[in-house]
Amino acid sequence: MNWRKLNNVLHRDLGYLAAGLTLVYAISGVALNHRHQWNPSWKLVVEERTFAPVPVSDRETMAAALVERLGLPGPPKSSFRSAPHLVELFYEGWSVKADATAGTATIERPRGRFALREMNFLHLNEPKGLWTWAADAYAVVLGFLAVTGLFVLKGKNGLAGRGKWLAGLGVLLPILALFLLLWRPGDSGPRGEGEGNGGGRHRGDGRAEAGPER
Amino acid sequence: MKTTLRTTLAAALLAALAATPAAAATKYGKGVSEATPVRLSELMAKPDAYVGKVVKVEGLITEVCAKRGCWIDVAGDVEFQKIRIKVEDGVIVFPMTDKGKKVVAEGTFKKTELTKEQAIAKAKHECEEKGTKFDPASVTGPATVYQIQGTGAVVD
Numbered sequence: 001m002n003w004r005k006l007n008n009v010l011h012r013d014l015g016y017l018a019a020g021l022t023l024v025y026a027i028s029g030v031a032l033n034h035r036h037q038w039n040p041s042w043k044l045v046v047e048e049r050t051f052a053p054v055p056v057s058d059r060e061t062m063a064a065a066l067v068e069r070l071g072l073p074g075p076p077k078s079s080f081r082s083a084p085h086l087v088e089l090f091y092e093g094w095s096v097k098a099d100a101t102a103g104t105a106t107i108e109r110p111r112g113r114f115a116l117r118e119m120n121f122l123h124l125n126e127p128k129g130l131w132t133w134a135a136d137a138y139a140v141v142l143g144f145l146a147v148t149g150l151f152v153l154k155g156k157n158g159l160a161g162r163g164k165w166l167a168g169l170g171v172l173l174p175i176l177a178l179f180l181l182l183w184r185p186g187d188s189g190p191r192g193e194g195e196g197n198g199g200g201r202h203r204g205d206g207r208a209e210a211g212p213e214r
Numbered sequence: 215m216k217t218t219l220r221t222t223l224a225a226a227l228l229a230a231l232a233a234t235p236a237a238a239a240t241k242y243g244k245g246v247s248e249a250t251p252v253r254l255s256e257l258m259a260k261p262d263a264y265v266g267k268v269v270k271v272e273g274l275i276t277e278v279c280a281k282r283g284c285w286i287d288v289a290g291d292v293e294f295q296k297i298r299i300k301v302e303d304g305v306i307v308f309p310m311t312d313k314g315k316k317v318v319a320e321g322t323f324k325k326t327e328l329t330k331e332q333a334i335a336k337a338k339h340e341c342e343e344k345g346t347k348f349d350p351a352s353v354t355g356p357a358t359v360y361q362i363q364g365t366g367a368v369v370d
Contacts, residue, residue, distance in 0.1 A: 035304075039281050042310045059293065078314050080276045080289045082296065088276060090314025110310035124307060 004151060011148035018141050028123035031116050041117045047107040054100040056084045063089055066098050070105055243306040244366035246270055246320040254290020254297060261325065261360050269362060270320040271297065275312050275369070281343045283307040286367075288317055299364040312369050321364035333357040 001009075031040035051069040054062055063079045066072070066087060076089035076096075089096040098105040112118075121127065125135055150159050150167060159167065251270045276296055277287035284303045289296040299319045301308070328336060334353045341348035 032304075035282050039283070039310075041283075041307075042280075044280055044310065076314075078274055078316075080274055080296075081293050082276070083294060090274075090276075092314075093311050095313050108313075110313075124304075126307075 004154065007148050007151050011145060011152055014141050014145055014148075018138065018145060021138050022142070024119045025123055028116065028119035032120060032123065041113060041120045042110045043113055045109040045111050047109075049105045049107060051098075051103050051105060053103040054098075056100060059087065062087050062100055066096070066100065066105070070096065070098070070107075072096065240312075240369045242308065242367045242369065243301065243364065244320075246318050246366055246368055249320070251318065254288070254295055255292040257290075257297065257323070258295055258360070261323070264323040265325045265360075267323055268320065269323045270318065271299075271362065272316070272318040275308075275315050275317050278308050278310050278313050279343060280310065283309060285361075286312065286317065286319075288319065298359075298361040299367070300361055301364040301367075306364065306367070308367075308369075316370040317367055319362065319364050319367035321362040321366075324361055324363050326359045326361070328357045328359060330355050 028040075034040065049070055051066070054065040054069065056062070059079055059081050062081075063076060066089060067075060072089070073091075076091055078090045080088045080090075082088070085099060085101040087098045087100055089098070094107065094109040096105055096107050122131065122135075125132060150163065152158075153163070155161060157163065247270065249268075249270045251272045252264070254271055254273060257264055257269065257271065271288060271290065273288040273290040273296075275286050276289045279285045282303055284307070285298050285300045286308050287296045287298050299321060301321075330353065333356060334350055336359070337353050338348045338350075
């Protein structure tokens with residue numbers, strides 16, 4: 001078997017192997033890119049309720065009264081008051097915020113977004129441990145696919161032909177993006193977090209984010 | 215061949231499941247040191263004494279950033295008191311299901327003076343994160359905000 005045939009066989013078979021995980025990382029990547037606009041893993045299901053007001057007393061008494069008036073499934077795992085009349089009850093995976101004197105309550109149930117929650121779980125390496133090694137191995141395979149992909153074809157459609165221009169463009173685009181995003185006239189070096197952008201946090205758009213850290 | 219492949223995949227799956235600890239405490243970021251925790255009531259009674267210092271606190275998670283999981287509010291030993299622990303976006307992501315769980319967290323205690331306009335912007339941003347209606351009248355003037363720039367946490 002000559003080297004190009006071996007290259008193509010490896011590219012094909014590793015490509016099949018990596019296809020599933022590439023889709024996971026691609027879909028999750030788009031979702032995570034927009035996390036300033038939404039929570040890509042969770043959504044909050046909110047239910048508004050009303051009840052006969054509960055007089056302000058100690059937290060335990062108020063919590064017990066709220067459980068009864070809202071028909072909640074038993075005492076909460078924990079509770080908290082941010083003000084004498086504002087009681088929060090915490091159950092496993094969901095919670096209740098009640099204004100005891102106004103007689104209004106909000107029940108909040110976080111729900112994982114279908115499939116995205118699991119994809120992001122893997123993409124963000126939340127399981128750690130063995131998955132770290134699996135993700136590292138996948139990254140190595142992806143790098144290998146990129147290199148072997150350059151040599152799949154020969155001739156005018158190969159690397160020696162149009163391939164060199166397209167591959168060159170692929171390298172040039174991130175360099176150009178970095179130049180446009182990080183350099184400004186008069187800079188002595190590239191901008192990094194907290195330097196050269198007014199001391200504020202780096203937003204990724206070259207501007208400092210004003211105001212307090214939130 | 216097919217049997218061997220199936221057996222290998224099943225063994226790998228079992229090994230992965232066996233390596234996953236069941237219902238253990240979850241460590242975020244760098245976790246926490248062995249330092250003695252500071253009571254939240256102590257921290258809030260003399261905040262300026264702790265500004266710039268690394269503090270470790272423990273308490274109940276009462277709120278999680280609904281958009282990015284980039285902060286948690288922690289209630290301590292005294293009622294009506296809580297502090298925000300802000301973590302670097304994407305480095306630590308608290309899931310919304312952590313609400314109501316016990317946490318030990320560590321980080322640098324920070325003080326921020328807000329003008330009225332900044333306080334309004336902050337309150338508005340928080341309402342947007344929660345998806346609730348913002349009332350500008352709820353902010354009456356400049357504010358001083360204390361929070362912990364968190365480096366790690368352990369959630370039970």
